[in-house]
Amino acid sequence: MTNTPSHNSDTQRRVLDVKDLSVVFGTGPNQVQAVKSLNLHVDRGETLAIVGESGSGKSVTSLALMRLIEFGGGTITNGEILFHRAQEETVDVRRAPEAVMRSMRGKDLSMIFQEPMTSLNPVFTVGSQITEAIVLHQRCDLNQANAVAIRILDQVRIPDAAAMMKRYPHELSGGMRQRVMIAMALSCQPSVLIADEPTTALDVTIQAQILQLIAELQKEMDMGVIFITHDMGVVAEIADRVMVMRRGEVVEENDVFNLFAVPQHIYTKTLLAAVPKLGSMRGISQPTRFDLPMQEDQAHARLASERAIKHSAQSKDGTIDSPVILGVRDLVTRFDIRGGIFSRVQRRVHAVEQVSFDLHEGETLSLVGESGCGKTTTGRSLMGLTKVSGGQVVFEGVPVNLAQAHSLKSLRRNMQFVFQDPFASLNPRMRVGECIAEPMVIQGLASGAEASRRVAALMERVGLDPSTVQRWPHEFSGGQRQRICIARALSVNPKVLIADEAVSALDVSIRAQIVNLLIDLQDDLGISYLFISHDMAVVERVSHRVAVMYLGQIVEIGPRQAIFESPQHPYTKKLMAAVPIADPLFRRQHKLEVSEIPSPVRGVGEKPLVAPLVRVGEGHFVATHQVGGLY
Amino acid sequence: MTRAFKFLRRYPTIAVGGTLLFLLILMAIFAPWIADKDPMALSPVHRARVPSERFWFGTDLLGRDVFARVVYGARISLIVGFTVAFLSAVIGTIIGLTSGFVRWIDAIVMRVMDGLMSIPTILLAIALIALTRASLENVIIAITIAEVPRVVRLVRGLALSLREQPYVEAAIAAGASPFRVVFKHIFPNTVAALTVQTTYICGLAILAEASLSFIGAGVPPSIPSWGNIMAEGRALWQIKPHMIAFPALFLSITILAINMLGDGLRDAIDPRMAKRI
Numbered sequence: 083m084t085n086t087p088s089h090n091s092d093t094q095r096r097v098l099d100v101k102d103l104s105v106v107f108g109t110g111p112n113q114v115q116a117v118k119s120l121n122l123h124v125d126r127g128e129t130l131a132i133v134g135e136s137g138s139g140k141s142v143t144s145l146a147l148m149r150l151i152e153f154g155g156g157t158i159t160n161g162e163i164l165f166h167r168a169q170e171e172t173v174d175v176r177r178a179p180e181a182v183m184r185s186m187r188g189k190d191l192s193m194i195f196q197e198p199m200t201s202l203n204p205v206f207t208v209g210s211q212i213t214e215a216i217v218l219h220q221r222c223d224l225n226q227a228n229a230v231a232i233r234i235l236d237q238v239r240i241p242d243a244a245a246m247m248k249r250y251p252h253e254l255s256g257g258m259r260q261r262v263m264i265a266m267a268l269s270c271q272p273s274v275l276i277a278d279e280p281t282t283a284l285d286v287t288i289q290a291q292i293l294q295l296i297a298e299l300q301k302e303m304d305m306g307v308i309f310i311t312h313d314m315g316v317v318a319e320i321a322d323r324v325m326v327m328r329r330g331e332v333v334e335e336n337d338v339f340n341l342f343a344v345p346q347h348i349y350t351k352t353l354l355a356a357v358p359k360l361g362s363m364r365g366i367s368q369p370t371r372f373d374l375p376m377q378e379d380q381a382h383a384r385l386a387s388e389r390a391i392k393h394s395a396q397s398k399d400g401t402i403d404s405p406v407i408l409g410v411r412d413l414v415t416r417f418d419i420r421g422g423i424f425s426r427v428q429r430r431v432h433a434v435e436q437v438s439f440d441l442h443e444g445e446t447l448s449l450v451g452e453s454g455c456g457k458t459t460t461g462r463s464l465m466g467l468t469k470v471s472g473g474q475v476v477f478e479g480v481p482v483n484l485a486q487a488h489s490l491k492s493l494r495r496n497m498q499f500v501f502q503d504p505f506a507s508l509n510p511r512m513r514v515g516e517c518i519a520e521p522m523v524i525q526g527l528a529s530g531a532e533a534s535r536r537v538a539a540l541m542e543r544v545g546l547d548p549s550t551v552q553r554w555p556h557e558f559s560g561g562q563r564q565r566i567c568i569a570r571a572l573s574v575n576p577k578v579l580i581a582d583e584a585v586s587a588l589d590v591s592i593r594a595q596i597v598n599l600l601i602d603l604q605d606d607l608g609i610s611y612l613f614i615s616h617d618m619a620v621v622e623r624v625s626h627r628v629a630v631m632y633l634g635q636i637v638e639i640g641p642r643q644a645i646f647e648s649p650q651h652p653y654t655k656k657l658m659a660a661v662p663i664a665d666p667l668f669r670r671q672h673k674l675e676v677s678e679i680p681s682p683v684r685g686v687g688e689k690p691l692v693a694p695l696v697r698v699g700e701g702h703f704v705a706t707h708q709v710g711g712l713y
Numbered sequence: 714m715t716r717a718f719k720f721l722r723r724y725p726t727i728a729v730g731g732t733l734l735f736l737l738i739l740m741a742i743f744a745p746w747i748a749d750k751d752p753m754a755l756s757p758v759h760r761a762r763v764p765s766e767r768f769w770f771g772t773d774l775l776g777r778d779v780f781a782r783v784v785y786g787a788r789i790s791l792i793v794g795f796t797v798a799f800l801s802a803v804i805g806t807i808i809g810l811t812s813g814f815v816r817w818i819d820a821i822v823m824r825v826m827d828g829l830m831s832i833p834t835i836l837l838a839i840a841l842i843a844l845t846r847a848s849l850e851n852v853i854i855a856i857t858i859a860e861v862p863r864v865v866r867l868v869r870g871l872a873l874s875l876r877e878q879p880y881v882e883a884a885i886a887a888g889a890s891p892f893r894v895v896f897k898h899i900f901p902n903t904v905a906a907l908t909v910q911t912t913y914i915c916g917l918a919i920l921a922e923a924s925l926s927f928i929g930a931g932v933p934p935s936i937p938s939w940g941n942i943m944a945e946g947r948a949l950w951q952i953k954p955h956m957i958a959f960p961a962l963f964l965s966i967t968i969l970a971i972n973m974l975g976d977g978l979r980d981a982i983d984p985r986m987a988k989r990i
Contacts, residue, residue, distance in 0.1 A: 465886045466885075466886075467882055467885060467886060490888075491888045494886060494887060494888040495888065498886065498887070499882075499883065499886040501879040501882070501883060502879075503879055506878055506879045506880065507879035507880050507882075507883050508880050508883075509880040509881075509884075509897075509898050509901075509902070510880075510902065511901040511902055511904075512897075512898075512901075520884065520887055520889070520897075521887035521888065524884075524887050524888045524889050524890075524893065525887070525888055567883070570883070570887075574887070
């Protein structure tokens with residue numbers, strides 16, 4: 083809801099009018115229509131969010147608005163893109179000469195990209211990259227440009243802006259780079275800022291900072307913002323109006339409050355249902371499936387109804403009373419950083435620092451935290467994929483030596499791993515059936531006809547068509563591939579499954595399906611999950627218990643309800659506060675701050691402070707010592 | 714049938730390169746039937762003739778029929794090319810995979826390979842030939858030693874990056890032995906790059922043999938090879954260019970055919986590309 087000052091009529095506020103825009107890629111029979119007759123408009127000071135899953139045409143739309151689409155091989159076949167420039171003149175972006183476009187890009191229309199790691203040129207300093215646009219568009223000399231650049235870096239709340247000018251992109255963290263990108267985009271005070279998934283690659287606490295920053299700058303500069311995202315939480319947080327896209331078409335467009343309150347189109351409903359809402363699980367102690375209006379497939383629906391009967395019988399007994407299946411005590415993993423001529427150990431990354439937890443039978447324990455907190459390393463250490471530096475692991479009461487080959491092999495028979503990237507975790511030269519069967523063949527559990535029978539059963543179990551067993555992995559979509567990976571992990575009938583960001587790379591609706599699958603499998607097979615994720619809202623859905631990691635240590639561990647409803651540790655509180663809630667009625671005012679996660683790299687012999695956690699409630703423990711100097 | 718046809722239509726470079734190479738191989742095998750004259754028969758009366766109906770490619774300084782010599786010369790070139798390519802691929806893959814996986818071996822092997830790579834192929838081959846005597850086997854061994862480091866570097870580099878792939882880790886997490894990881898997950902994913910590299914090595918080896926024979930350090934003069942045919946024509950190349958032109962033409966066609974085949978195979982061998990057939 084923008085407060086349009088009364089003396090400004092609507093037509094004067096309007097900066098961008100797009101009518102009947104169509105974009106195609108390729109020619110002849112291979113032609114793909116990426117965007118179909120799309121209409122949109124943006125006013126000054128307004129935020130339009132374009133939401134959709136991968137392939138919906140949202141990024142193509144944004145590139146078409148800048149007329150950058152031609153560089154990607156696309157053609158605008160129809161429609162007009164009217165841009166009202168500051169001097170009362172109107173330019174049709176589709177037909178404007180390239181020289182006019184060049185003068186507009188960066189000056190009137192500016193863009194921020196998703197990947198702050200790659201959208202800055204690594205061989206130039208931050209300063210020279212920002213001044214480039216300023217010199218180009220404002221016709222001033224380098225000294226003036228430098229002054230402007232420092233001012234704009236100040237404006238994006240970068241501490242010590244003058245020193246930042248001389249630094250190279252690799253010296254900065256992801257959040258800082260994204261600030262620099264925003265500074266570059268805003269250096270010429272554009273009327274429209276297009277932000278293409280600007281926070282997707284960032285941690286939640288950093289995301290909250292960046293979103294807040296964009297909102298404040300928008301107010302200061304009176305810009306129109308087109309915000310492209312797949313994250314409904316982010317939409318709810320910042321948008322005024324929302325456009326939902328699917329397969330190149332707008333399926334619904336509405337005011338943000340109305341869209342979230344009464345979604346019209348079934349796709350919007352599915353999308354909203356698939357978005358885990360932080361806080362939506364209040365008062366519920368058990369993991370709960372997503373209720374998806376667009377049904378996934380028939381086998382799945384049938385299984386869901388079968389399970390409903392089973393689930394009602396099971397849900398009464400609390401799982402935490404079940405016996406401990408995996409006990410971890412004081413797990414330490416450090417990586418050596420070598421240097422010098424004799425490659426001596428100079429410093430160490432303290433990735434995992436004395437982590438202890440118990441995983442019970444049939445329970446999901448989530449490890450949450452931001453990048454670099456050691457959650458992934460913990461999972462990898464337990465699988466023996468990373469060499470541990472110390473600690474004990476007990477599996478079903480039997481101590482496991484992670485450094486011993488045969489001890490590891492038997493552990494791997496009972497414990498399996500699902501990776502984040504479903505595209506990289508299947509061997510492109512093995513057929514799907516072979517991939518799924520591999521662990522059981524290696525473990526000598528089945529071979530030949532028995533193995534193929536079990537593969538077919540597994541494929542059916544995870545919702546794949548068993549007749550596709552002879553296909554190659556690349557023939558499947560991301561969600562299907564993740565199902566294949568889960569089937570592969572299940573092929574040895576493991577008791578514990580470590581899921582490392584297993585749903586993070588998937589589109590929301592697919593993510594919800596995979597989460598449902600994981601919950602179903604747990605109900606049916608009684609598997610325990612160690613669920614590693616940075617996504618608090620998904621974690622709230624799937625877990626029984628949650629452990630929050632920060633700088634290699636667990637700072638808080640306890641039942642999910644306790645952690646989410648009464649977080650005790652300051653870092654947990656900050657993490658919770660940073661997660662965008664997919665409901666525009668719950669917008670919070672963040673305090674704008676610039677804080678970074680400290681580095682876990684320490685000198686040789688330097689020991690971090692680790693103290694036992696303090697009990698604050700039933701199975702709920704919190705760190706009270708200082709971790710990393712901040713908390 | 715239609716599948717094969719579709720395949721060749723999709724990869725015209727394979728069709729053209731493969732056909733040319735196939736014809737060259739046929740020519741080498743059936744040399745005695747294709748060339749009606751003995752490539753070694755001296756005929757001083759017909760020295761240095763230009764191409765005519767009787768001598769298609771003319772004759773050399775000793776009156777030998779250049780056509781017959783070029784046809785027989787294909788045997789040497791192709792034998793050298795294929796044998797060197799095969800040997801260096803096998804040896805290079807074994808060394809490359811080992812050094813990609815065993816750290817202490819890697820340090821030693823790669824320094825040796827760096828050393829070998831720093832010496833030009835021809836120079837290394839000449840040095841090796843000089844230590845022994847000129848024979849077909851020695852030429853093959855010399856060129857193979859010079860080419861192995863290329864394969865080792867390629868395979869080792871691929872192995873180092875592939876072993877970080879999640880699917881390799883997934884296999885390790887499933888309990889796969891290092892042996893299984895290497896042969897089931899790493900090696901098959903190096904085949905595409907290896908095939909291309911091998912075809913280039915085949916081409917390079919043919920060139921290297923021709924160069925060695927040209928400077929007299931290759932196969933003995935008693936065996937006709939494109940290199941030594943050209944060497945014999947060198948003295949008169951400005952007035953009788955045919956003595957060099959014909960073997961050179963065949964050399965170029967052979968290498969072109971092999972490189973085209975290699976490029977086509979690289980695209981075709983990747984299962985991600987194959988789905989559109």
